Amino acid sequence: MSVATPALEVVGAGHVAQPNHPRLLRVSSLSVSFPGAEGRESEVVSELSYEIAQGETLGVVGESGCGKTMTSLAIMGLLPSGAKVSGSIEFDGKDLTAFSPRQWRSHRGREVAMVFQEPMTAMNPVMKVGQQIAEVLVKHERLSRRAAFGRAVELLASVHIPSPERRAQDYPHQLSGGMRQRAMIAMALACRPKLLVADEPTTALDVTVQAQILDLMLELQETYGTAIQFISHNLAVVSEVAHRIMVMYSGRIVEYAPAEDLFSNPLHPYTQGLIRTLPDIAQPMAELYTIPGSVGGKRPSGCRFSNRCPLGDARCREAEPALREVMPRHHVACFKVN
Amino acid sequence: MLRYTFFRLVQAAFVLLVMTFLLFMLIGMMPGDPVENMLEGNPALTPELARQMRELYGVGVPLPVRYWHWLTAAFQGDFGFSSLYFRPVLEILGPALLQTLKLMIATIVLSIPLSLLLGAIAALRPGGWMDTVISFFAFASISLPNFWLSLILIIVFAVQLGWLPASGTPLAENPSLGLQIYHSILPVTVLTMFFVGPLLRYVRASMIETMSSDYIRTARAKGLSETTVIVKHALRNALIPMVTVLALGFGMLFSGALVVETIFGILGMGKMIFDAIRYVDFNLALIGLLLATIVTLVSNLLADLAYAWLDPRITLK
Numbered sequence: 001m002s003v004a005t006p007a008l009e010v011v012g013a014g015h016v017a018q019p020n021h022p023r024l025l026r027v028s029s030l031s032v033s034f035p036g037a038e039g040r041e042s043e044v045v046s047e048l049s050y051e052i053a054q055g056e057t058l059g060v061v062g063e064s065g066c067g068k069t070m071t072s073l074a075i076m077g078l079l080p081s082g083a084k085v086s087g088s089i090e091f092d093g094k095d096l097t098a099f100s101p102r103q104w105r106s107h108r109g110r111e112v113a114m115v116f117q118e119p120m121t122a123m124n125p126v127m128k129v130g131q132q133i134a135e136v137l138v139k140h141e142r143l144s145r146r147a148a149f150g151r152a153v154e155l156l157a158s159v160h161i162p163s164p165e166r167r168a169q170d171y172p173h174q175l176s177g178g179m180r181q182r183a184m185i186a187m188a189l190a191c192r193p194k195l196l197v198a199d200e201p202t203t204a205l206d207v208t209v210q211a212q213i214l215d216l217m218l219e220l221q222e223t224y225g226t227a228i229q230f231i232s233h234n235l236a237v238v239s240e241v242a243h244r245i246m247v248m249y250s251g252r253i254v255e256y257a258p259a260e261d262l263f264s265n266p267l268h269p270y271t272q273g274l275i276r277t278l279p280d281i282a283q284p285m286a287e288l289y290t291i292p293g294s295v296g297g298k299r300p301s302g303c304r305f306s307n308r309c310p311l312g313d314a315r316c317r318e319a320e321p322a323l324r325e326v327m328p329r330h331h332v333a334c335f336k337v338n
Numbered sequence: 339m340l341r342y343t344f345f346r347l348v349q350a351a352f353v354l355l356v357m358t359f360l361l362f363m364l365i366g367m368m369p370g371d372p373v374e375n376m377l378e379g380n381p382a383l384t385p386e387l388a389r390q391m392r393e394l395y396g397v398g399v400p401l402p403v404r405y406w407h408w409l410t411a412a413f414q415g416d417f418g419f420s421s422l423y424f425r426p427v428l429e430i431l432g433p434a435l436l437q438t439l440k441l442m443i444a445t446i447v448l449s450i451p452l453s454l455l456l457g458a459i460a461a462l463r464p465g466g467w468m469d470t471v472i473s474f475f476a477f478a479s480i481s482l483p484n485f486w487l488s489l490i491l492i493i494v495f496a497v498q499l500g501w502l503p504a505s506g507t508p509l510a511e512n513p514s515l516g517l518q519i520y521h522s523i524l525p526v527t528v529l530t531m532f533f534v535g536p537l538l539r540y541v542r543a544s545m546i547e548t549m550s551s552d553y554i555r556t557a558r559a560k561g562l563s564e565t566t567v568i569v570k571h572a573l574r575n576a577l578i579p580m581v582t583v584l585a586l587g588f589g590m591l592f593s594g595a596l597v598v599e600t601i602f603g604i605l606g607m608g609k610m611i612f613d614a615i616r617y618v619d620f621n622l623a624l625i626g627l628l629l630a631t632i633v634t635l636v637s638n639l640l641a642d643l644a645y646a647w648l649d650p651r652i653t654l655k
Contacts (some may be wrong), residue, residue: 076559078555078559104561105561105562105563106561107561108558108559108560108561108616109559109560109562110561110604113559114556114559116552116555116556118552121551121552122552122553122555122556122572123553123556124553124556124557124575124649125553125575125649125650126574126575126649127571127653135560135562136560136561139560139561139562171650171652173650173651180546184556185555187560191389191424267494275651286485
């Protein structure tokens with residue numbers, strides 16, 4: 001597997017979908033908004049509905065500022081104070097939106113864990129790596145400090161960190177970027193969570209290290225049966241790991257389909273644009289495609305992509321298209337798709 | 339680490355040597371001389387006697403030569419005689435230093451936990467009512483002059499209510515610890531008020547910054563309780579920049595002690611240096627100022643060592 005030559009692999013890539021597995025996470029009509037200036041509210045996530053099956057990987061793709069991270073923070077119950085949340089998040093039959101802070105604390109780290117983008121800043125610089133991993137086990141599995149540290153060494157070994165005994169005694173700055181991200185994954189998987197939320201886990205890494213981390217995540221998913229919500233702005237990376245892909249634009253889902261369908265038959269103009277932006281190794285000198293405009297600024301009326309869309313017309317600027325199933329398991333929110 | 343400490347001590351010794359020269363020159367250039375003071379205080383002193391005394395004290399000798407005499411004597415442990423107290427300066431220095439250290443240590447022991455607590459509470463909800471109250475307190479602490487607060491506290495607690503003594507020094511011959519503490523309540527309160535404000539503002543700023551960092555989010559994502567997140571993950575990181583503030587604050591506290599000692603009649607370093615300069619006591623002023631230099635050098639060295647102890651990313655070579 002290689003991320004360096006994505007264009008050759010994207011079409012038809014991804015895993016076989018696992019539709020028969022029982023449902024793990026069900027998000028319905030999730031909206032997140034923040035109080036803005038002059039009493040106006042800015043909605044960062046609008047009416048989001050999706051599901052993740054046990055052991056499945058859902059890729060979440062979109063440009064910066066499209067609401068990917070806010071969605072994952074909502075699942076973790078880690079939204080900044082002041083955020084207003086509506087809709088429901090159902091995890092393993094439990095309604096997370098009704099959770100008390102205490103219930104959240106026993107949920108986080110045990111049932112669902114998170115891997116962040118920047119492995120350097122995501123670890124406490126003044127605490128030993130082993131200690132940071134052991135902490136989760138002390139909290140959730142009630143292990144003694146000593147036993148937890150021993151487990152932490154085993155976990156470091158399981159993510160293929162050489163000489164794990166020594167590395168457990170190291171501080172984060174003594175590890176390379178790739179090793180830090182491995183340690184973060186070890187930390188996240190310490191209590192064998194049912195869902196792993198990976199927020200751009202490879203973005204800050206070298207391309208070769210990226211591939212290693214993706215391999216590791218797939219390997220661990222196979223071993224533990226963990227479901228993964230994999231967030232990335234990079235379609236090529238997502239194509240390597242995801243069973244299904246959800247494309248977000250400006251807080252909404254614009255397309256939601258099994259990975260192979262999305263790449264072989266992208267329906268939304270935004271998804272088509274994203275795929276066109278990938279470099280093609282067959283035409284190394286070709287100028288890269290860019291989608292005109294940017295996601296920030298004032299939202300247009302009607303379809304939120306209408307001001308950047310090559311197909312946008314009067315109707316698109318009047319009403320907002322709903323997400324509908326146009327082919328089996330292939331959902332899209334666009335008037336131009338039949 | 340040992341090597342580093344040794345190297346720093348050698349460096350400090352060199353700085354101290356340069357400082358002896360600078361201070362000696364500055365004090366030597368002060369207007370007036372000790373004999374002139376005696377002339378004013380004692381009409382029986384004839385000009386002939388004054389001339390003889392000037393010769394004895396070496397007042398007329400050029401400054402660099404006097405410095406050389408002082409330095410060679412100092413290396414043999416003789417720091418000279420105080421013209422104010424008629425005793426060797428080291429004999430006066432010892433008790434004065436002890437008084438000031440007691441005052442400063444009491445202040446620091448109270449200020450650090452207090453500023454950590456208040457700063458951390460204020461940082462929990464920036465802009466909340468707790469933060470507003472604590473920030474107002476910090477603002478008052480920074481703005482109120484020492485001498486003013488000392489006088490107000492004396493008027494209220496010593497004169498009107500009669501709860502506490504106005505003097506910082508007990509009159510008894512060998513005061514018990516309890517009595518010493520009783521007499522130090524007001525001066526230590528003033529110094530703590532003076533020290534806590536700036537400290538807690540640094541703690542607050544540092545905590546706010548730390549609490550928004552990624553590893554705090556990671557700690558929360560592990561399901562740790564908010565107390566664990568703050569105490570175990572945030573506080574130690576927030577403390578690192580505090581080390582510098584404390585080291586610099588030491589000098590500030592020393593000068594604050596000068597005012598407070600003078601008002602409360604505590605015979606400490608502050609009062610000693612103040613009197614020595616006022617009555618042109620060369621030797622005493624010199625040793626007092628040198629000691630202030632040593633305090634600064636040592637606190638800076640301790641700050642660097644504390645950095646290495648708190649932050650594993652820093653290694654001292």
